[in-house]
Amino acid sequence: MSSVSISDNSSKFSGNSRSLLKKRTLLFRYLAEINLIFGIWYLQWRVTHSINFDALWISIPLLIAEIYSYFGGVMFVIGLWRPLVRQVKSLDQMTPPLPRSDWPTVDVFVTCYNEPPKIVEETAKAALVMDYPPTKLRVYVLDDGNSADMRAMTERLCIEDLQSPQLQQEANRIDAEHSSLLQRLKELENLTPNTQGAEQWLQTSSSEPVVNQLATEFVQSLRQFILWLPPTHQSISDSPVETLRDRLTTERKALEETIRKKELELLELSRFRYIARPKTPGVAHHAKAGNINYAIFSGQTAGNFIVTLDADHIPKQNFLKRVVPYFYTYNLSTGRYDQNQIAFVQTRQDFYNIPPGDPFGHRANLFYGPLQQGKDGMNAAFYTGTNAILRREALVSVGLQNFADEFAKDEKRLDEFDLVGGVSSNSITEDMNTAMRLHSAGWKSIYHNELLAEGLAPDDLSSTLKQRLRWAQGTIQVLVRENPLTKSGLTFWQRLQYFKTMYSYFSGFATLVFISCPIIYFFTDIVPVKTYGSDFAIHFFPAFIINRLTFLAATWGIPATEVWRSEQYAIALFPLLIQAVWSVFTGQKLNFQVTPKQRQSGIYLRLVWPQLVIFILTILGILWSLYRFAIGHLNNPLVHLLNGAWAIYNLLLLSAIIRASVWQPPK
Numbered sequence: 001m002s003s004v005s006i007s008d009n010s011s012k013f014s015g016n017s018r019s020l021l022k023k024r025t026l027l028f029r030y031l032a033e034i035n036l037i038f039g040i041w042y043l044q045w046r047v048t049h050s051i052n053f054d055a056l057w058i059s060i061p062l063l064i065a066e067i068y069s070y071f072g073g074v075m076f077v078i079g080l081w082r083p084l085v086r087q088v089k090s091l092d093q094m095t096p097p098l099p100r101s102d103w104p105t106v107d108v109f110v111t112c113y114n115e116p117p118k119i120v121e122e123t124a125k126a127a128l129v130m131d132y133p134p135t136k137l138r139v140y141v142l143d144d145g146n147s148a149d150m151r152a153m154t155e156r157l158c159i160e161d162l163q164s165p166q167l168q169q170e171a172n173r174i175d176a177e178h179s180s181l182l183q184r185l186k187e188l189e190n191l192t193p194n195t196q197g198a199e200q201w202l203q204t205s206s207s208e209p210v211v212n213q214l215a216t217e218f219v220q221s222l223r224q225f226i227l228w229l230p231p232t233h234q235s236i237s238d239s240p241v242e243t244l245r246d247r248l249t250t251e252r253k254a255l256e257e258t259i260r261k262k263e264l265e266l267l268e269l270s271r272f273r274y275i276a277r278p279k280t281p282g283v284a285h286h287a288k289a290g291n292i293n294y295a296i297f298s299g300q301t302a303g304n305f306i307v308t309l310d311a312d313h314i315p316k317q318n319f320l321k322r323v324v325p326y327f328y329t330y331n332l333s334t335g336r337y338d339q340n341q342i343a344f345v346q347t348r349q350d351f352y353n354i355p356p357g358d359p360f361g362h363r364a365n366l367f368y369g370p371l372q373q374g375k376d377g378m379n380a381a382f383y384t385g386t387n388a389i390l391r392r393e394a395l396v397s398v399g400l401q402n403f404a405d406e407f408a409k410d411e412k413r414l415d416e417f418d419l420v421g422g423v424s425s426n427s428i429t430e431d432m433n434t435a436m437r438l439h440s441a442g443w444k445s446i447y448h449n450e451l452l453a454e455g456l457a458p459d460d461l462s463s464t465l466k467q468r469l470r471w472a473q474g475t476i477q478v479l480v481r482e483n484p485l486t487k488s489g490l491t492f493w494q495r496l497q498y499f500k501t502m503y504s505y506f507s508g509f510a511t512l513v514f515i516s517c518p519i520i521y522f523f524t525d526i527v528p529v530k531t532y533g534s535d536f537a538i539h540f541f542p543a544f545i546i547n548r549l550t551f552l553a554a555t556w557g558i559p560a561t562e563v564w565r566s567e568q569y570a571i572a573l574f575p576l577l578i579q580a581v582w583s584v585f586t587g588q589k590l591n592f593q594v595t596p597k598q599r600q601s602g603i604y605l606r607l608v609w610p611q612l613v614i615f616i617l618t619i620l621g622i623l624w625s626l627y628r629f630a631i632g633h634l635n636n637p638l639v640h641l642l643n644g645a646w647a648i649y650n651l652l653l654l655s656a657i658i659r660a661s662v663w664q665p666p667k
Contacts, residue, residue: 024553024556025082025083027553028080028550028553028554029081031546031549031550031553032077032080032081032550032553034546034550035073035077035543035546035547035549035550036073036074036077038542038543038546038547039070039073039543039547040070041539041543042539042540042543043066043067043070045535045539046063046066046529046539047063049530049531049535050529050530050531050535050536051063051529051530052526052527052528052529052530053530055526055527055528058513058516058517058520058526058528059528059529061513061528062513062514062517062528062529063528064510064513065509065510065513065514068506068507068509068510069507069510071503072500072503072504072507073547075496075499075500075503076500076554077550078496078500079371079374079375079378079496079497079500080370080371080374080554081374081377082374082377082378083370083373083374083376083377084373084376084377084447085373085449086326086376086446086447086448086449088322088325088326088448089325090318090321090322090325091103091320091321091322091324091325092321094325094328094337096330098325098328098337100133102337103132103133103136103324104136104303104304104305104324104327105136105137105138105302105303105304105305106132106136106137106138106303106304106305106306106307106320106324106389107138107139107140107295107301107302107303107305107306107307107392108127108130108137108138108139108140108306108307108309108315109140109142109292109295109301109306109307109308109309110123110124110127110139110140110141110142110309110310110311111142111144111288111291111292111308111309111310111311112141112142112143112144112145112150112311113143113144113145113287113288113291113311113594114145114147114594115311115312115594117147117149117150117152117153119311119312119456120141120150120153120311121153121157122312122314123309123310123311123312123313123314123315124139124141124154124157124272125157126314126315126316127139127307127309127315128157128161128271128272129317130315130316130317130318130319130320131317131318131320131321132320132321134166134170134269134271135170135269137271137320138271138272138273138301138303139271139272139273140273140274140275140295140300140301141154141272141273141274141275142275142276142277142291142292142294142295143274143275143276144276144277144285144287144288144291146276146279150274151274151276154272154273154274155274157272158270158272158273158274161270161271161272162269162270170269174269181255181258181259182259184255185252185255185256185259273300275294275295275298275300275301277290277291277294277295277298284425286425287425287428287430287591287592288385288423288430288592289423289424289425289430289434290425292308292422292423293399293422293423293425296392296395296396296399296422296423297396297399303392304391304392304393305324305327305389305390305391305392306389306390306391306392306395307319307320307388307389307390308385308386308387308388308389308390309386309387309453310385310386310455312455312456313349313386313387313453313454313455314352314453314454314455315387315452315453316451316452316453318452319347319452319453320389322347322448322450322452323345323347323389323448323452324389326342326345326446326448327339327340327342327345327391328340340444341442341443341444342391342443342444342445342446343390343391343394343395343438343443343444343445344383344388344389344390344391344394344435344438344443344445344446345388345389345445345446345447345448346372346381346382346383346384346387346388346445346446346447346448347387347388347447347448347449347450347451347452347453348368348387348448348449348450348451348452349364349368349384349386349387349453349455350363350364350368350451350454350455351454351455351456351457352454352455352456353456353457353459354457355459355665355666357561358561358562358565359656359659359660359663360457360458360459360460360461360464360660360663361464361565361566361568361569361656361660362457362458362464363562363565363566364566365558365559365562366555366558366562366563366566368449369449369557369558370554370555370558372447372449373447373449374497375447375497376445376446376447378491378493378494378496378497379439379444379445379491379493379494380439380445380491380493380494380497380498381435381445381446381447382431382432382435382501383431383432383434383435383438383445384431384432385430385431386453386455387452387453387455390422391443394422394438394441394443395422395423395434395438396422397441398422398434398437398438398441398443399422399423401441402424402437422434424437426477426478426481426482427474427475427477427478427481428470428473428474428477428590428591428592429470429471429473429474429475429477429478430474432474432475432478432498432501433474433478433482436478436482436484436487436490436494436498437482439489439490439491439494440487440488440489440490440494441489442489458595459665460601460602460604460663461604461607461608461657461660461661461663462602462604462607463595464660465576465607466593466595467595468573468576469576469579469580470592470593472505472576472577472580472581473580473583473584473590474590475501475502475505476502476505476580476581476584476585477584477590478498478502479499479502480584480585484498484499484502485499505577505580505581506577506581507570507574507577508573508574508575508576508577508578508580508581509574509578509581511571511574511577512574512578514571514650515571515574515614515618515650515653515654516614517643517646518618518621518643518644518646518647518650519614519617519618519621519647521621521639521640521643522620522621522622522624522625522640522643522647523621523624525635527639532636532638532639532642533638565656567653568652568653568654568655568656568657569656569657571650571653571654572608572611572653572654572656572657573657574610575610575611603661603662604660604661604662605658605661605662607661608657608658608661611654611657611658612658614650614654615651615654615655615658618647618650618651618654619651621647622644622647622648625640625643625644
């Protein structure tokens, strides 16, 4: 199916990019509409004809879990209703071209906390060689661990960068211009006594004989011509120049100012900087958010735009040229590019160390594909903390407003001014909360579906579960503290996109019900559904089949093995999701835990004991059912067959995380 242009909408997002509906969108919509109809038809039957009133203790939880899943599916469908594919030219290919002198300055923030300096060095080096004018690019290592080794590495890279051919060429250019200006200033100073003498001679020439009249007229004409010439720097003097001395003074001041600028430009040529914020005991530090905000508000950085990179995410050379154009819109009336309301551009995230089979389910092409493109279609793309570029003005304006709100609640937070700023410190998932604040303030966002940086994924189950738990806890934190359904400034569709993500983290309870039902039946013969006969088949199987077809249409183009792995972890992480909900709603203190960048060796069966218990009970239930069938004591074989199929499906889903708990890298 060909792409459908929606150019009438593209102007709302970027001036030089085209937005297209994703291919197969119409097919997905048709299937989604049928899916929603069949789903509500099935639920209507469940509510009115299938509740087992003799076992309400399991029948009602199953019905609630199904209703929860249905509404999650409704939001999933709406979220993918108009996915956008961004098409943008590189910065040096814009038509008409954006002059290089107008290219914005960019600060790259490499955030780190006790990571090995070698990992940070690779990221920093890659950032330094991005294809961008060297005088407009700065790379900052934001070392929240204040490590001596990290500082030494930064100083070494700074010296190496200054000695690089690129910066040497730039330094030679600046030095040549500086020398030329000094020479001109010297010539001007040598000319000053002569001009003063000429002025005096002209003042006394009127009393001299006529023989000097021609010389006088010539000098006067030359004087008028010099005064008529425009000053080199008109901003230096706003008053009219009346004498040669005034004119020379103006020129000298202009040259001296230009020389100072060149000297400063030479001093500022160093593109690699190190920032380690002071941490006052007893004052909240706000982890990664505080680290970034200190760099923004401490006065040590000043770029128009900020690229945030995790310590291990290595950017490609064309990163900036691919994302910067989104921030400019061509104005036909003025014939120039204007800044627009885009606050940030988020790019894809992927990893270069994922082992074959992706045992930990790190591939996220579903999120960094259909889901983010769907959010983008509703101006609700998520900022995910790395591989993104943000407008400093947007961060600062939103940060100051939020700090004012926080200060109004608690004046003691004045000490945290440089920490509470643009990046939200209200949650341990600062990235999503920051995006929501920017959207609520009226700023817009872009999702650029191109891999422009790759990082390190956790390669052990312990690190993976810590990362997933932080995501879950932080997302639920945002729901509790800044509920998108009630937050002012968000559009209806933005509220829906944020709430949909938060809603999904409550799925652990529904999953527990789903995987428990077959086990309960195997050992007790208690069924949550009153009938599994033809009436059940007529309502369930059409809804189930069309649901799967809709999901296939939504994930078309993503490898089937990856889609299956994401489904496995969506179910297998149910204990973690329940833990996240419990920890937030019981008020437990949550700390930002940096994901380890090096493998934590070991066997982690103890971390998946709930899944193991369910897995073993399911197998025992199947064996018990087979034993009863063998001895002829099995009632309702069809019901056992259906629950057996359900149980096997659950085993396949849980098997991924159990295998991951014992996975070892190949030797």
